[in-house]
Amino acid sequence: MNEFNWILALFRTVGVLAMMSAAGLACWLLSDRQFPKRVSAVFGWLLLIVLWGLGGYALISRYALGLGAVTNLSDQFPWGIWKALVLCGIAFAAGGFLTACLVYIFRIRMFYPILRPVVLAAYLSYMLSASGALLVDLGRYHQIWRPIFYWQHHSVLFEISWCVMLYTGVLSVEFAPIVLDRLGWMRVSRFVHTITVPFVICGVILSTLHQSSLGSLFLIVPTKLLPLWYTPLLPIFFFLSALISGFAMAIFVSALTFWTFRQPLEPRVLTSLAKGMTPLLLVYLFLRVADLTARNAWVYVFRCPLQGLMFTIEMLLLTLPLFVVLKTRWSGRRRWAFAAAIPVVTGVILNRLNVAWIGLLPATGSHYFPSWIEITVVLNLVSFGVVIFGLAARYLPLFEHPDIGGHHAPGATADMTAIGPLEVSGHV
Amino acid sequence: MISRRKFFQAGATSALAVLGARRLFAEPQVDPNGCAGVLVDLTRCIGCRACENACRVRAGFGPLPTAAIGYGAGDGKLSFHTRTFIDFRNGGPKLKQPVKRQCMHCLEPACVSVCPVAALEKTAAGPVVYHENICIGCRYCILACPFSVPKYEWDNALMPRVGKCDFCADRQAKDQSPACVASCPTGALKFGKRGGLLQEAKARLDSQPNRYTSIYGEDIVGGTSWIYVSDTAPEELGFPPGLPNEPLPSLTWKAISKLPFVVIGVGLMLSAIVRWRTRNGMEQP
Numbered sequence A: 001m002n003e004f005n006w007i008l009a010l011f012r013t014v015g016v017l018a019m020m021s022a023a024g025l026a027c028w029l030l031s032d033r034q035f036p037k038r039v040s041a042v043f044g045w046l047l048l049i050v051l052w053g054l055g056g057y058a059l060i061s062r063y064a065l066g067l068g069a070v071t072n073l074s075d076q077f078p079w080g081i082w083k084a085l086v087l088c089g090i091a092f093a094a095g096g097f098l099t100a101c102l103v104y105i106f107r108i109r110m111f112y113p114i115l116r117p118v119v120l121a122a123y124l125s126y127m128l129s130a131s132g133a134l135l136v137d138l139g140r141y142h143q144i145w146r147p148i149f150y151w152q153h154h155s156v157l158f159e160i161s162w163c164v165m166l167y168t169g170v171l172s173v174e175f176a177p178i179v180l181d182r183l184g185w186m187r188v189s190r191f192v193h194t195i196t197v198p199f200v201i202c203g204v205i206l207s208t209l210h211q212s213s214l215g216s217l218f219l220i221v222p223t224k225l226l227p228l229w230y231t232p233l234l235p236i237f238f239f240l241s242a243l244i245s246g247f248a249m250a251i252f253v254s255a256l257t258f259w260t261f262r263q264p265l266e267p268r269v270l271t272s273l274a275k276g277m278t279p280l281l282l283v284y285l286f287l288r289v290a291d292l293t294a295r296n297a298w299v300y301v302f303r304c305p306l307q308g309l310m311f312t313i314e315m316l317l318l319t320l321p322l323f324v325v326l327k328t329r330w331s332g333r334r335r336w337a338f339a340a341a342i343p344v345v346t347g348v349i350l351n352r353l354n355v356a357w358i359g360l361l362p363a364t365g366s367h368y369f370p371s372w373i374e375i376t377v378v379l380n381l382v383s384f385g386v387v388i389f390g391l392a393a394r395y396l397p398l399f400e401h402p403d404i405g406g407h408h409a410p411g412a413t414a415d416m417t418a419i420g421p422l423e424v425s426g427h428v
Numbered sequence B: 001m002i003s004r005r006k007f008f009q010a011g012a013t014s015a016l017a018v019l020g021a022r023r024l025f026a027e028p029q030v031d032p033n034g035c036a037g038v039l040v041d042l043t044r045c046i047g048c049r050a051c052e053n054a055c056r057v058r059a060g061f062g063p064l065p066t067a068a069i070g071y072g073a074g075d076g077k078l079s080f081h082t083r084t085f086i087d088f089r090n091g092g093p094k095l096k097q098p099v100k101r102q103c104m105h106c107l108e109p110a111c112v113s114v115c116p117v118a119a120l121e122k123t124a125a126g127p128v129v130y131h132e133n134i135c136i137g138c139r140y141c142i143l144a145c146p147f148s149v150p151k152y153e154w155d156n157a158l159m160p161r162v163g164k165c166d167f168c169a170d171r172q173a174k175d176q177s178p179a180c181v182a183s184c185p186t187g188a189l190k191f192g193k194r195g196g197l198l199q200e201a202k203a204r205l206d207s208q209p210n211r212y213t214s215i216y217g218e219d220i221v222g223g224t225s226w227i228y229v230s231d232t233a234p235e236e237l238g239f240p241p242g243l244p245n246e247p248l249p250s251l252t253w254k255a256i257s258k259l260p261f262v263v264i265g266v267g268l269m270l271s272a273i274v275r276w277r278t279r280n281g282m283e284q285p
Helices: A002-030 A039-065 A081-092 A094-105 A109-137 A156-183 A186-194 A196-220 A234-260 A267-294 A299-303 A305-326 A334-356 A358-364 A372-395 A421-426 B004-024 B050-059 B110-114 B140-144 B169-173 B179-183 B194-207 B248-256 B259-277
Strands: B036-041 B085-090 B097-101 B120-122 B128-130 B189-193 B214-216 B226-230
Touching: A002 A039, A002 A372, A039 A372, A081 A094, A081 A109, A081 A196, A081 A234, A081 A334, A081 A372, A094 A109, A094 A156, A094 A196, A094 A234, A094 B259, A109 A156, A109 A234, A109 A267, A109 A372, A156 A186, A156 A196, A156 B248, A186 A196, A196 A234, A196 A334, A196 B110, A196 B140, A196 B248, A196 B259, A234 A267, A234 A334, A234 A372, A267 A305, A267 A334, A299 A305, A305 A334, A305 A358, A334 A358, B036 B194, B050 B085, B050 B179, B110 B120, B110 B140, B110 B248, B179 B189, B189 B194, B194 B214, B194 B226
Parallel strands: B036 B226
Antiparallel strands: B036 B189, B085 B097, B120 B128, B214 B226
């Protein structure tokens, strides 16, 4: 036993050091290959280095000791925040299929510039939540490939795992031009462009399927999920809220990236997205209220204090943006579009947490709260996404687009002609 | 761009294919009367825990520790190592009615329907069995089971397993009764065909209305292979409240079975939009 502990300590040390160096390297690359000069930058570096160091410790512990030792999961409460992160991340990634749909299917020119950043954010959110979190969460993570060969078409999870695999491929095709342009492989890039539209259609279909299926996951627990959230309409609610979160995420991501990297962006891009989000939000809220009333579920707001509180916060977060957007003198300003997007993103994420965690507590008689290792892993996965996105924005032609005046990312070949979605599939 | 005729042809063909496939994919039904079952007569149970001991021995976890043997002792819950136990916490504050807990072996089990890799299987003979070499460890079965039966080997870092009663499927294949039934000294457990046991349960209720008041397992979640008769209401015996008589997998199947139509509908709609937005080879503003 002592020997084992010695080996574990060695692995932990190596893991922590490796992750800390990776964090240092990432910070160095992010700050343009320079060491920090200002105090705030030093603080940022330290934060990431400490977080990833803790993440190294957490990951080594999880794989060495197993789920029981490092998480607060139990037989009473088998799904924790790692599974909830899958739900949240996939809902957040909805912006990708939505923007791709607006650009490639509806061909709305205004949204061309935000396509690349939003698709990249969706791709990262998708990879890290669906594949990343599952690799940590599955008891037998090394058998994650099993659904490819062992079919069980009655299982929602089987369908979701196939959607995840296929949609990762679709996102890769949507994302490939960014890398191919950077590498200067124009012929490959052009070929990828010709197959993009069918892939986008597949992507929208797959997203419709698995966004709703994430809701269907919980149809099987009518007695365990609190009636505030359990309804036969769960798949429809999950799809609608994913669509809404897609609009909000597109606003959120494009506003943040275009402002952070000081790129020009037409204000109407953001405000149009905010306006597109509003009717869907109204329909969603109306359906939620009608459904709760029809099932007589309002009593649970008062019967379970914690759940009632979380439900109220969720509904407030989703109602708040309506007031912001419906004020016409505000809606013309993009900062208000941004202000409307934040509560929507938060509200949808809270909805997923409520369904996968808070709403399951009373009936299972559990008091699950994630352990520090579970929380650290979640924060790490999120920070991986942010860092990779930052690196991509710095080193890939993320803002490359004929419509926005040909900004070239540092290091990109100057005579490179960016191929916009206009030329896609030879429709021009 | 494909022609309009081809477009509709493709739509119609895929719709037909889906309808055909749905018939092929229909759930194989287990014979509710012919499959194996156990009749648990709680009025005959004395809480001796011989079944618990026999189960542990048969599953290879060793006999009950001597200190744990006794009325009401033990950790009193199902776990990875405890596939069955006698639950003494029921029947109201005064009456301590012992209730045997184990997998109910539903006729249409939620755990089987949710498993993404078919690691759980409802065999035609009756038992719901777990194929541990297929399992990926998603733990959906643990969440989905209405009776909270499957448990997890949380301390296994590499190959954790799900632990649940398998109705001694191996013993049944050799024409033996399950270990717990074989060990019961009072005849509280009776092994047989489910249909016959259900008839007998009803006969006991009819002939001794003072002794028996309830049957549990006939209709609940579509029926279970294990059937309980007792003088106490099922809710007071600690069975989960609010379960429907509809099999739980059908709740999910209602959603899943519509997916092919979503695929075709969304696909046709999007293709139509692409066609509309690029008609005459022109980009629309």
